Amino acid sequence: MKRPTRILAASSAVAAFALIAAGCSADGAADPDGDVTITFWGSYGNGGNSAQQDVLESTLIPAFEKANPGIQVEYLDVPYDDLLQKLTTSAAGDELPDLVRADLGWVPRFADLGVLVPLSQAMDDFDQLAERTFPGVLSTNLWEGDYYGLPLDTNTRVLISNPDALGTAGASAPPATFEEFEAMADSLDGTGITLFADGGLGAWNLMPWIWSGGGDITDADLTTSSGYLDSAENVATLQMLVDLYQAGQASSGLVGNEGAVSTSEGLPGGQYATILDGPWMTGIWADQFPDFAPVYSPVPAGDGGSISVVGGEDIVLTASSKHQEAAMEFIRFTQSDEFQLALVPTGQLTVIQELGEQQVALDPKLEVFTEQLATARARLAIPNASEVDTILNTELVPAFEGTISVKEALGNAATKIDELLAS
Amino acid sequence: MTISTLATGAAADAVAPAPRPRIRRRRFSATPWLFLLPGFILFAVTVVYPIIQAVQMSLYDWRIIGSATSEFLGLDNYARALGDEHFWLSFGNTVFYLVATIPPQIVLGLVIALLLHARSPIRPLLRVLYYLPVVTSWVVVSLLFRFLFADQGLINWSLGAVGVTAGDTSWLADRWTGMLAISALGVWKGIGWSMMIFLAALQGVPQSLMEAATVDGAGPWQRFRAVTLPAIRSATAFVTIMLVIGAFNVFISVYLMTGGGPAGRTDVLLTYMYQLAFGDLEFGYGAAIAVILTLVVLVLSLVQLRVFRDRDGVTP
Numbered sequence: 001m002k003r004p005t006r007i008l009a010a011s012s013a014v015a016a017f018a019l020i021a022a023g024c025s026a027d028g029a030a031d032p033d034g035d036v037t038i039t040f041w042g043s044y045g046n047g048g049n050s051a052q053q054d055v056l057e058s059t060l061i062p063a064f065e066k067a068n069p070g071i072q073v074e075y076l077d078v079p080y081d082d083l084l085q086k087l088t089t090s091a092a093g094d095e096l097p098d099l100v101r102a103d104l105g106w107v108p109r110f111a112d113l114g115v116l117v118p119l120s121q122a123m124d125d126f127d128q129l130a131e132r133t134f135p136g137v138l139s140t141n142l143w144e145g146d147y148y149g150l151p152l153d154t155n156t157r158v159l160i161s162n163p164d165a166l167g168t169a170g171a172s173a174p175p176a177t178f179e180e181f182e183a184m185a186d187s188l189d190g191t192g193i194t195l196f197a198d199g200g201l202g203a204w205n206l207m208p209w210i211w212s213g214g215g216d217i218t219d220a221d222l223t224t225s226s227g228y229l230d231s232a233e234n235v236a237t238l239q240m241l242v243d244l245y246q247a248g249q250a251s252s253g254l255v256g257n258e259g260a261v262s263t264s265e266g267l268p269g270g271q272y273a274t275i276l277d278g279p280w281m282t283g284i285w286a287d288q289f290p291d292f293a294p295v296y297s298p299v300p301a302g303d304g305g306s307i308s309v310v311g312g313e314d315i316v317l318t319a320s321s322k323h324q325e326a327a328m329e330f331i332r333f334t335q336s337d338e339f340q341l342a343l344v345p346t347g348q349l350t351v352i353q354e355l356g357e358q359q360v361a362l363d364p365k366l367e368v369f370t371e372q373l374a375t376a377r378a379r380l381a382i383p384n385a386s387e388v389d390t391i392l393n394t395e396l397v398p399a400f401e402g403t404i405s406v407k408e409a410l411g412n413a414a415t416k417i418d419e420l421l422a423s
Numbered sequence: 424m425t426i427s428t429l430a431t432g433a434a435a436d437a438v439a440p441a442p443r444p445r446i447r448r449r450r451f452s453a454t455p456w457l458f459l460l461p462g463f464i465l466f467a468v469t470v471v472y473p474i475i476q477a478v479q480m481s482l483y484d485w486r487i488i489g490s491a492t493s494e495f496l497g498l499d500n501y502a503r504a505l506g507d508e509h510f511w512l513s514f515g516n517t518v519f520y521l522v523a524t525i526p527p528q529i530v531l532g533l534v535i536a537l538l539l540h541a542r543s544p545i546r547p548l549l550r551v552l553y554y555l556p557v558v559t560s561w562v563v564v565s566l567l568f569r570f571l572f573a574d575q576g577l578i579n580w581s582l583g584a585v586g587v588t589a590g591d592t593s594w595l596a597d598r599w600t601g602m603l604a605i606s607a608l609g610v611w612k613g614i615g616w617s618m619m620i621f622l623a624a625l626q627g628v629p630q631s632l633m634e635a636a637t638v639d640g641a642g643p644w645q646r647f648r649a650v651t652l653p654a655i656r657s658a659t660a661f662v663t664i665m666l667v668i669g670a671f672n673v674f675i676s677v678y679l680m681t682g683g684g685p686a687g688r689t690d691v692l693l694t695y696m697y698q699l700a701f702g703d704l705e706f707g708y709g710a711a712i713a714v715i716l717t718l719v720v721l722v723l724s725l726v727q728l729r730v731f732r733d734r735d736g737v738t739p
Contacts, residue, residue, distance in 0.1 A: 085701055092487040109704070113488050200684075252574070256685030257596035259573040386702045390687070397686035 036323045037072040038330060041087075042101030042313070043080040051346040053077055060342055064333045071326045091115045098321040099330060101152055101313045104140035104378065105385050110316065111143040112383035117317040118146035123328055126150075129335045133351045136310040140378045151351035152334055153343060154312035156376040157208055157276040158368050161295040165193050165273035174274065174297040178213070181274075181300045182240060185249040188273060195244060197251035197263045197272040201396050202389035203379040205254075207309045208276055211377055213237030214304035218421065222382060225417035230410040233303065239406045242399055255400045256393060268292035278311060279369050280347055296368040308376045312351070349373065384420055391416045474717075477710045485707035493707070500711035509687060510712065513695040516602055520691060521670035523606035524613065528666055529659070531610070532617030537647075539618070540625045550622070557615040564612060565679035569595070572604040572680070598688040601681045605689065608676050613669070617662045624658030625651070660731035664724050671720050692716050 045053035053075075061073045076097065078086055084106060090096045091113055102110065110116050119141075120126045126147065130138055133151045141149040161174040169188050175181040185195045198205045203217070210217065215233035218225045228234075244250040251272065253260035264281065266272040268289035276299065285292050298306040315334055317327050333339055340350040344362045349369060356374075360367045380388055391413050399409035481500050483493040504510045539549055556564065571577050572594040583590020594600045628651055636646045652659075674693040677683060683690035683698065690698075692712060700709035 088487060088701060088704070113486075114491065115488060252593055252596050255596070256682075257574070257593050258569060258681050258684060259576065259593055259595035261573075261575060384703055390698070390702070393684070394686045 035070050035072060036326045037074055038099060038321075038323050038327045039097035040073055040075045040099040040101070040330070041078055041083070041097045042075065043078055043083050044075075044101070045077040052343060052348060055342055055346055060333075060339055063338065064330060067333075068326075068329055071323075071329060073330060094320060096318040096320050098318060098323055098327040100316050100318065102149065102316050104137065104151070104310070104312055104314050107141050107149050107314050107316060108143040108381045108385070109383040111146075111148040115319055116148045117319050117321070117324065118148055119150060119317060119328075119331070120147035122317070122324070123331070125332070129332065132335065132353065134310075134353055134373055134376075136373070136376045136378050137312055137314075137351050140310065140381055141314050141316075142381055143383075149314035149316035150331060150335060152313045152315045153348040154310060154351045154373060155278045155280070155349050156308045156310055156369055156372050157204075157278055157299070158308065158372050159274055159297045159299055160267060160277055160281065161274045161297065162267050162270060162272065163293055163295050164270060166295065168193060169273065174295055175300050176297065176306075178237075178240060178300055178302040182244070184273070185244055185247065188249065189247075192271075193273050194251055194266075194271060195249040195273050197253055197260075197266055197275050199253045199263060200256060200389075201254060201393050203385070203392065204309055204311070204389075205276070206392060206396075207377070207379060208299045208307065209237050209241065209302075210234055211307035211309075212299055212304050213240075213302040217380065217388075218417065222380060222421055224421065225414040226411070227414075229414040229417065230407060234410055235407050237302065238396070238399065238410060242402075242406055245400050246402065255397045267294070276308075279349060279366060282365060283347055296365070298368060298372055305375065306372070308372045310373070310376045310378045312349070382421070384423075387420055388417060391420070477713050480707055481711035481714050483707045485710065487704065487706060496707065500708045501715070503708060504711055504715060509690065509695060510692075512688070513690045513692045516598070516689060517671060517673065517691045519599075519602050520606055520609065520673050521667060523603070524609040524670060525663070525666045527610045528613045528617045529662060532614050532662070533621050535614065536618045536621035536625060537651075539622060550619075553618055554615040556612045557619075559612070561612075561675040562679065564608060565676045568604065568608040568676070569680045572607075595681050595689075596685055601685075601689040605673070605676050605680055608680070609670075609673065613666070617666070620658050620662050621655060624655040628654040656731065660727065663731075664727050667723055667727065668720055671716060 044056050057075055061075060065072055080103075084103070087096070087100065087102070087106070087110070091110065096115060107116070111118075120130075123129070129150060130147065134154060137151040137154045138147070141147045141151070159174055165188070166172075166174060168191050169184050171180075171184060171187070175184050181195070188195050207217070213233050213236060215228070215231050215237060217229050219228055241250060241254070245252075245254060251257075251260050251263075251266070253263065261269070261271050263272065263275040263277065264284055267275050268285055281294070285294065299308045300306065315331055317324060317331065321327050335352070337352070337355060340352050340355055341358060341362070344350060344359050344366070349366060350356070350359050353374075356370045360370055379385060382388075395413035395416060396409050398404045399406045404412075482495060482497060484496055486493045535553060539546055539553070543549075573579075574591070574593055574596075576594075578594065579588075579590045579592055582588045582592070592600060594604045632650050632654075633646060636650050641649065672693060673691050674697070677689060677691050677694050678697070681689040683694045687695075693716075696709045696712045696716075699705040699712070
């Protein structure tokens with residue numbers, strides 16, 4: 001008994017010396033007590049609304065540091081619009097932090113660059129953590145067979161209606177199906193109210209319609225888009241939007257007119273009857289349109305049901321991190337009930353399925369979003385997903401202008417996406 | 424001119440008493456080079472090195488991570504640009520911007536400079552007002568113009584009120600009206616700058632020549648053609664060359680007013696390049712477009728210098 005203890009003590013002393021030496025010779029991230037500091041970049045303070053950043057910095061990080069003596073977390077807030085560029089240049093310069101709260105669309109891109117740790121290999125308890133989360137948002141972390149992150153927070157788009165416009169259309173409830181949606185366009189004809197508005201034709205905008213209409217953009221293995229994007233279901237779905245647009249019942253923002261009245265202004269202003277948007281709109285309107293009482297309902301259902309698109313952020317660990325164990329400890333903390341529920345009142349939806357009810361109890365307005373999330377799906381998890389948006393925004397516009405058929409436009413987009421998937 | 428003459432004079436005065444100027448002339452002196460060194464290092468690190476790096480990147484399928492190997496493509500990126508429809512569309516839009524913004528900036532800038540050249544108690548105030556757009560942030564005025572040209576913006580309202588149009592033009596929803604709106608911003612923001620250069624040049628028009636022309640019976644227009652224009656030729660050359668370079672560098676206004684939309688139809692070279700590099704991580708192809716842009720600007724500048732120099736030879 002005695003000898004092994006001594007060997008252990010000796011080796012731990014050596015290890016401690018080695019650690020201290022390493023700490024001193026390295027960039028000073030570890031202080032002489034053996035404490036480590038992990039750096040964490042995110043955009044919790046985005047838009048000047050500091051509620052989320054306050055909770056993180058004054059409640060959550062101190063709680064983590066108290067529970068894990070010896071680990072300090074240094075959070076750096078980066079405006080969302082600058083974060084991708086900062087991460088790209090930092091990756092090129094090998095200056096990434098330990099942890100990043102990354103938009104879920106960026107994970108495959110950075111995984112493909114080789115700057116992220118595959119968490120499904122590095123964390124023994126990855127499966128237990130992963131199975132608690134919503135499948136749609138978890139899937140955004142998958143790249144070439146490994147998961148490179150865990151969901152941190154999520155959101156989705158639901159149908160938001162202006163109650164006065166519903167009244168004008170003689171509807172007692174928001175349109176629940178494609179048929180009711182189209183029928184409402186007829187009732188609004190001549191009232192000066194536009195049925196639907198959106199800010200583009202990217203995947204974030206279009207996929208709720210495509211999935212709800214029973215279609216998809218590629219096959220499940222992400223090998224081809226032809227035969228999927230230009231399917232009969234998608235032709236019918238897009239034709240509905242094109243018809244609405246040509247009848248003046250869909251805003252020109254849909255086809256990229258930056259001069260169109262924005263959705264956040266036009267819905268409370270009464271120009272638009274419905275939009276698809278996320279839970280953050282409540283906060284935006286509370287300041288500017290305090291009298292506006294938006295009606296939230298699921299995305300209108302087509303042949304595929306009511307399926308929306310997943311948004312949100314994942315937490316990822318960088319391969320250059322010198323404190324991966326400590327960083328993984330913080331990742332575990334982000335998946336705890338404590339962490340997840342603390343951010344709900346600030347407008348962050350939890351990624352843990354079983355916390356759904358507690359979330360709705362904390363904020364009843366989130367009920368529709370929570371339900372929609374159960375079936376919501378993720379956009380293509382590929383490194384060059386931004387090019388898919390460019391393709392959709394470019395190739396589909398001629399169909400709306402009536403210069404080519406919907407079938408042809410979808411075919412053109414599918415051909416371009418095929419090239420992208422093959423590269 | 425005045426400053427450099429003064430400086431040379433002062434230097435001459437300081438050196439004059441020293442007994443050995445002739446010996447120094449023969450010996451190599453490190454002093455001037457040492458004075459040049461800091462500026463040259465700064466220039467080399469911040470300008471020359473990035474240019475060389477961009478040229479290098481343009482020959483590869485450039486991977487941004489240091490450890491990853493970039494595939495050497497030779498001139499493939501350049502060939503790709505020449506066959507890329509969107510590159511040519513962006514190029515066309517840049518040329519449209521150049522043609523639509525430079526003549527108004529030169530003509531209006533000169534007209535205003537001539538008007539402000541006359542003595543008037545409010546001249547300083549007017550100069551400040553005309554120069555104000557130049558020093559205002561591009562971001563602020565781009566957003567302002569986006570609202571002005573919005574579907575329900577002031578431009579549409581005004582045109583509708585006057586009855587020129589029905590007031591329902593979607594300016595930013597079409598390639599040419601969008602480019603027109605972007606060009607309007609370019610002209611509005613740029614006039615003050617060319618006016619300032621012309622105003623400075625007008626101070627140098629020899630008064631004696633003007634008086635001589637008047638005595639010879641020349642009217643205002645003849646005096647302008649025969650005396651003023653030749654006297655400010657070098658300023659005109661400078662303004663033209665700088666505006667051409669500026670037009671090829673148009674970015675912020677396009678990025679913020681239309682974002683290149685709809686369907687990428689108002690993209691200019693720099694917005695397309697930015698999207699390729701930072702949106703799609705195609706740094707190699709983006710760098711190739713940057714190099715092409717540099718070459719085009721270089722050639723155009725040399726041609727302009729030539730044109731203006733030749734004319735100088737004809738009319739001394």
